[in-house]
Amino acid sequence: MRDDAGRQQEAPAWARAVELFPPCDRVLSTILARQAERYGDRVLLVAGQTRWTYAQTAAIAAASAQTLIEAGIKPGDRVALMCSNRPQFLQVYLGCAWLGAITVPINTALRGLQLAHIFRNSRPALLVAEAGFLAALETVGTEAALPPLVWMIDQVVEAPRIAAVPLPALASMALAGAVRPGDTVAVLYTSGTTGPAKGVCCPQAQLFWWGICSARALGIREGDVLFTTLPLFHTNALNAFYQAVLNGCTYVLEQKFSASGFWAAARAHNASVSYLLGAMASMLLAQPRKEDDTAHRVRVALGGGVPPQNHRPFLERFGVPLVDGYGSTETNFVFAGAIPSDRPGTMGYLAEGFEARIVDEDDSELPDGQAGELVLRAKEPFAFATGYFGMPEKTVEAWRNLWFHSGDRVVRDADGHYRFVDRMKDSxxxxxxxxxxxxxxxxxxxxxxxxxxxxxxxxxxxxxxxxxxxxxxxxxxxxxxxxxxxxxxxxxxxxxxxxxxxxxxxxxxxxxxxxxxxxxxxxxxxxxxxxxxxxxxxxxx
Structure with a gap:
């Protein structure tokens, strides 16, 4: 790359990662192993008192995979995971990805029928859960069988229907499985608005592209400290881990969001990039003003869904620009705004590598300025989800005519800027x-x-x-x-x-x-x- 004066410039970290990992290598085992060779003792994960270097993370992934193999887990098997933001979540996820098994992260707030639906739909061979969620698991009715094997994080608590054993200790390391970029690495359940939640089949390469596209949108640099308080069972925090490992960054995982403690934690970790969604920015602005509101290193934060009138006050008070963007569990970081946003509270511009149309009920393209449904396609293989687990009719409906139908009513302006209007079914x-x-x-x-x-x-x-x-x-x-x-x-x-x-x-x-x-x-x-x-x-x- 060259700058405006013709001088040679080093490519950003995300662009180097695209070159370093050609399409056949866009699987997590290859990414971890190669980055471990490159960065070695650099810290990759900080979670509470836990610190993993790049080398340790690759070793933990291989050892976790061996533990799963010894328990009888095979490539393609589903492993349900009900865990808060703890290292054990990533330990299990990385082991599954290394082996070729599929992680099914469960929203820790789910109970009863919602939990039962996930177990019936995904049919996991193993459940790994925190002891604190045992009461939630007990709300699952007898019509939905829990997995035959249950590993409990923390102490094992006796329960009438759940025969759990402790999460096994890690020992020897397994060779990476024969995993391909299109193989499903996770099934992430989206909240159902008109029916049961759908399990989105996320291939290995989709998470690679989440890491690349998010880093591009946020301007992430090698050595950044990525600070998230969002839950790992959703796309945002999970793909932030990929942002870190692909770009040579440190990933700081907090247990949960705290409006009163957010900036103190960011300062303590020397965070340079963070992630805010929905009402989180409003809650931070509602906190009493302090003299040290700008005493931190956060350079930029994701601001998807933040009300437009909060962007400027947030920048003026905390010195942090909020980045507009748009993506869904099924897609990727397909729209991004400028830093700082030139039109706060909107979707931004279509990112490189994706196609978008605004269509009517018959999938005919609408002119600029007219609201319709947003449909999307990716130009890179497996940059989007491959469908809904066990729901072929829902997959066909959403991906009809070879475009993913977002269910969002959107307007495209004449200059290529996109504005969200509403959910198609939320009017x-x-x-x-x-x-x-x-x-x-x-x-x-x-x-x-x-x-x-x-x-x-x-x-x-x-x-x-x-x-x-x-x-x-x-x-x-x-x-x-x-x-x-x-x-x-x-x-x-x-x-x-x-x-x-x-x-x-x-x-x-x-x-x-x-x-x-x-x-x-x-x-x-x-x-x-x-x-x-x-x-x-x-x-x-």
Whole structure:
């Protein structure tokens, strides 16, 4: 590479990784072994008191694989993993990837029918679980058989239905399995909105490309310290490990997100890159100001889903630009914004290596400026997921016409910039009109007293839906529900203005910082929910 003056420049770490690992080598065992030779004693993983060098990580992967082999696990077998952000999660995952088995990470918040569905669908040969999640496993009904073999992290606790043994100690090392780039390395379950959760089959090369594309979008450099508080059972934190190993970085894994402790932890680890989703940036901004708000080394942070009005205050207060982007478990980091974002809160521009179209219900391409469903394709082999585990009809539906159908309503501007509008199935139908929850949220979030907002449907006495808003206020701010109505008037259609307003002290959040709209909707009209019609307030048309 050469700069504008014609001087020779070293290629970024991610570009060197693409050259170092040609298509046939884009499997984790090869990546770990080759990077262990290159970086040796450089620290790769920091998790609590645990430190793994690059060389140790490769050895742990090989030893974990041998432990699985001795337990009878074969390539293609599924290994369910119910574990928080601990080294043991990566130990099991790396062993499976080295051997050619498939890890099935389980959201640690799941219970009952949700857990039962995952066990029925994935049919794991082994379950590895923390002792603290034993009660959750006990909620699985008898109609869903637990795996015949259960390894328990920490002490083994007796339970009527679960015959567990301790997680075996590591011993000898196995040779890497005959794993190919298209082989499934993990089945990641996405939350079901219209049915049971679907297990996304993620091939080895997809995680390689997650590491490359994320590093490109975030401007990651060799030697960076990547700091994440997001859960390993989701794509973001898992692919951040690949970002680290592919780019010669250190991966710092925190147990969970803490708004009050985030910056102190970042300082303690000398973090240079971090990852924020959804309401996490809002929660950090809501913390009391401190003199050391900028006393850290974080150079950039992922800001997917962060409200647009929070980007500039976040940069001004903490000195950290937030990077817009878009990707799903089935795809990759396919859209990315500038650093800092030139249009905060949007998707950014299509990244190199991918194709995108905006289409109507018949998959016909729509012109710029018109909203439709986003469909995607990858140019590199196995850069996307290969389907849904055990759900061939869902796979065909999502990948029909050889494009992945995202289920997201998106607009492409004439200059190639993409804007998210709503989930195709997340719009609210009120008295014959479709209401975009995202559009209403953006209007309400523009109010200076509002820190976070969720728009969701509640049943109407007249059929269809009523618009409901849950609102979290900025620290020290006060607001009456009627103020929200007046704020919306003239900015959105009258039929989109919320009838129900609920001021909450905290939002229900998923483990990766997204608001649980389903929980708000299920709660219905609570005692603290204000009803515009009951208050006799009419909106101006």
């Amino acid at each position: 609210i139908r009120r008295r014959g009109e479709n209401v975009s929850s995202w559009e209403v949220e953006q209007i309400i979030l523009a109010h200076p007293a509002v820190a976070a907002c969720a728009i969701y449907p509640l049943p109407s006495e007249l059929g269809e839906d009523e618009v409901a808003a849950a609102i979290l206020l900025e620290q020290g701010q006060s607001l009456e529900p009627a103020d929200i109505v007046r704020h919306c008037e003239g900015q959105i259609a009258y039929f989109a203005i919320p009838r129900y307003v609920r001021i909450v002290s905290e939002m229900p959040l998923t483990e990766n910082g997204k608001i649980k709209k389903g929980a708000l909707q299920q709660a219905g009209v609570t005692t603290d929910t204000w009803d515009r019609e009951a208050a006799g307030i009419r909106v101006r048309r």
